[in-house]
Amino acid sequence: MNKNRGIIIGRMQPVHNGHIQVIKKTFEEVDELIIGIGSAQLSHTETDPFTAGERIIMLTKALAENDIHSDSYYIIPIVDLLMNSVWASHVKMLTPPFKKVFSGNPLVQRLFTEENYLVSIPPLFDRNQLSGTEIRRRMIMNEKWEHLVPKSTAKIINEINGIGRLKQVAKKELIIK
Ligand code: NAD
Numbered sequence: 001m002n003k004n005r006g007i008i009i010g011r012m013q014p015v016h017n018g019h020i021q022v023i024k025k026t027f028e029e030v031d032e033l034i035i036g037i038g039s040a041q042l043s044h045t046e047t048d049p050f051t052a053g054e055r056i057i058m059l060t061k062a063l064a065e066n067d068i069h070s071d072s073y074y075i076i077p078i079v080d081l082l083m084n085s086v087w088a089s090h091v092k093m094l095t096p097p098f099k100k101v102f103s104g105n106p107l108v109q110r111l112f113t114e115e116n117y118l119v120s121i122p123p124l125f126d127r128n129q130l131s132g133t134e135i136r137r138r139m140i141m142n143e144k145w146e147h148l149v150p151k152s153t154a155k156i157i158n159e160i161n162g163i164g165r166l167k168q169v170a171k172k173e174l175i176i177k
Helices: 015-027 051-067 084-094 108-115 133-138 150-160 162-170
Strands: 005-010 030-036 073-077 100-102 119-120
Touching: 005 015, 015 030, 030 051, 030 084, 051 073, 051 150, 084 108, 100 108, 108 119, 133 162, 150 162
Parallel strands: 005 030, 005 100, 030 073, 100 119
Antiparallel strands: none
8 A cells, every 4th residue: 555545534514614624734644535424324413414415515615615636535425333343444444545544533533543543633723613513503593604614515505405404403393282
């Protein structure tokens, strides 16, 4: 395996500027990057509103917007497994060979370390605002969120009426007695 290839895995619900900054940073250390779309089976919930396909479009357009060329990355959807202990092998089976794992997620760090991969913890970029949880909260509360995601991501979310979807699935059923 000659290529210096790394991997980063994220739910990207939605893709935001923190993801793009951390992806840019990893290219200081690798020639090619595998970007795993985690929890690919999930969509239409309050915590995971967007489908894997929608997240792939968001990411592809956001990387192009940031002049990251498509021959330098592979985007691969990865469904979750109920078994943490074999998840790193599951990821390995689905992806091109890689040497280094980039993750700020402690469970991801642990599972790849146990499989003897090199694990690097990237710096955090404005984690209070650049977080999927915070962005989805703003969407539901009608607060400003567009500036926290790439322009192309905001456009896609608006085109698919993502805010309408998120608000609807986040509604609690009214119990009338
Ligand atoms: P995420 O979208 O929250 O983050 C993706 C990556 O970007 C992380 O490394 C995170 O540290 C980084 N990041 C996010 N915001 C940042 C910021 N502002 N500055 C710098 N870095 C930032 O996704 P996640 O929750 O870490 O994704 C992990 C995925 O792996 C999930 O889909 C999870 O289900 C999956 N997973 C599955 C299993 C299993 O199936 N058994 C086990 C472990 C993990």
